[in-house]
Amino acid sequence: MIDLHQLATPSHLLDPIQIRRIETFIYQAKVSKPVVSTLATLNVRSALLIRIEDQDGAFGWGEIYATMPSFSAPHRANIVHQSLSNLLHSQSFRTPSECWYWLQSKTHTLQLQTGEFGPFSAAIAGLDCAFWDLYSRKQNLPLAECLGGKLHPLPVYASGLNPADGPEVVEQSRANGFRAFKQKIGFGPHIDIPILEKICLTLTTSEYLMVDINQGWNLEKIREISPLLHPFPLHWIEEPLQVDRSSQEWQLCRELLNKPIAGGENLRDHEFDTHAPWLDVIQPDVGKWGGISANYAIAKQAIESGKTYCPHWLGSGIGLMASAHLLCALGGDGLLEMDVNDNPLRNILATPLPTVVSGKIELNSTSGIGVLPNLELASTMLIHRQETVL
Numbered sequence: 001m002i003d004l005h006q007l008a009t010p011s012h013l014l015d016p017i018q019i020r021r022i023e024t025f026i027y028q029a030k031v032s033k034p035v036v037s038t039l040a041t042l043n044v045r046s047a048l049l050i051r052i053e054d055q056d057g058a059f060g061w062g063e064i065y066a067t068m069p070s071f072s073a074p075h076r077a078n079i080v081h082q083s084l085s086n087l088l089h090s091q092s093f094r095t096p097s098e099c100w101y102w103l104q105s106k107t108h109t110l111q112l113q114t115g116e117f118g119p120f121s122a123a124i125a126g127l128d129c130a131f132w133d134l135y136s137r138k139q140n141l142p143l144a145e146c147l148g149g150k151l152h153p154l155p156v157y158a159s160g161l162n163p164a165d166g167p168e169v170v171e172q173s174r175a176n177g178f179r180a181f182k183q184k185i186g187f188g189p190h191i192d193i194p195i196l197e198k199i200c201l202t203l204t205t206s207e208y209l210m211v212d213i214n215q216g217w218n219l220e221k222i223r224e225i226s227p228l229l230h231p232f233p234l235h236w237i238e239e240p241l242q243v244d245r246s247s248q249e250w251q252l253c254r255e256l257l258n259k260p261i262a263g264g265e266n267l268r269d270h271e272f273d274t275h276a277p278w279l280d281v282i283q284p285d286v287g288k289w290g291g292i293s294a295n296y297a298i299a300k301q302a303i304e305s306g307k308t309y310c311p312h313w314l315g316s317g318i319g320l321m322a323s324a325h326l327l328c329a330l331g332g333d334g335l336l337e338m339d340v341n342d343n344p345l346r347n348i349l350a351t352p353l354p355t356v357v358s359g360k361i362e363l364n365s366t367s368g369i370g371v372l373p374n375l376e377l378a379s380t381m382l383i384h385r386q387e388t389v390l
Helices: 073-088 096-114 117-138 166-175 189-202 219-229 247-257 271-278 291-304 317-330 377-381
Strands: 019-036 041-054 059-064 154-161 180-184 208-212 234-238 261-263 336-339 382-389
Touching: 019 073, 019 377, 041 073, 041 117, 059 073, 059 117, 059 317, 073 096, 073 117, 073 382, 096 117, 096 291, 117 291, 117 317, 154 166, 154 208, 154 317, 166 180, 166 189, 180 189, 189 208, 189 219, 219 247, 247 261, 247 271, 271 291, 291 317, 317 336, 377 382
Parallel strands: 154 180, 154 336, 180 208, 208 234, 234 261
Antiparallel strands: 019 041, 019 382, 041 059
């Protein structure tokens, strides 16, 4: 496991903190326009939020990855209440990173025994984000400043563009202030290439275009499509292969595509080291693995080695703002991923969500991640709430 001393450290230490109360909230909203990728089609948007309180009544909010599959949220909430809460009972932590490290260590054998690496990692990651929100709120600091950074405008990109209407969504996103766009491809050259051609007809010299394959190709398909992709000014190609393919396959993939390669949302811990040779853009996800604590370490190492850190996110606004503050704290030349698909949960669970202006957002200077869920307005989409008092 990643070393404790590499994890995120607050700029100022507080007295030890005990978590005394944990709540989880599961929200679901049906959408008329599904999210389409080579992995699945999502007709329901889900969000699993976690709220924690300490011995002083201070609170923080986080988000546990539960986007795919959309029925995964109850199981991950149960991990929080039936496993993690027992481990946290009577424990004190000087920093959120100490808590993340403790939970990862204490559940490691259980994760091996059950094969539940993803659900446990996500539950711990979301709790870690809530702990950092709490910690920075207690200091009356924005999370980015609690982590030692300074608030500054963040460049963003419009993500999740479907194959059915990608060029049209680029136009809409451009009108909404975006200057960078990521199109989902991997559906075959007869679908992918006309979409990219149409987008590139309107792309200006100050705009970026990226593509995401969601692990949908093998080497045979890459050999077929790579010559067709070469004419396009792609800022990066994301997850062209399954992340567990051999280093030889990845190296050949990189040579064939001859474009910057992005990935990281489906990696954890030392897998980032083994994949570093072929990744130009590192994209860990604060709600899937590592939270703020370990993503800080992975991203910092990536930036110091000359790579670009662009946090992955495809959920509601709570996880988005945690990602934004981490990116802001670390600096570098990375962009923040902002899903532009239909999602009624995005804004209502993170108020006030920043507005995109000229390709960037401004984080507000309020404490923590700067947003709160509007529980009253979101109540019609709440399908389950659970509380554990430690």
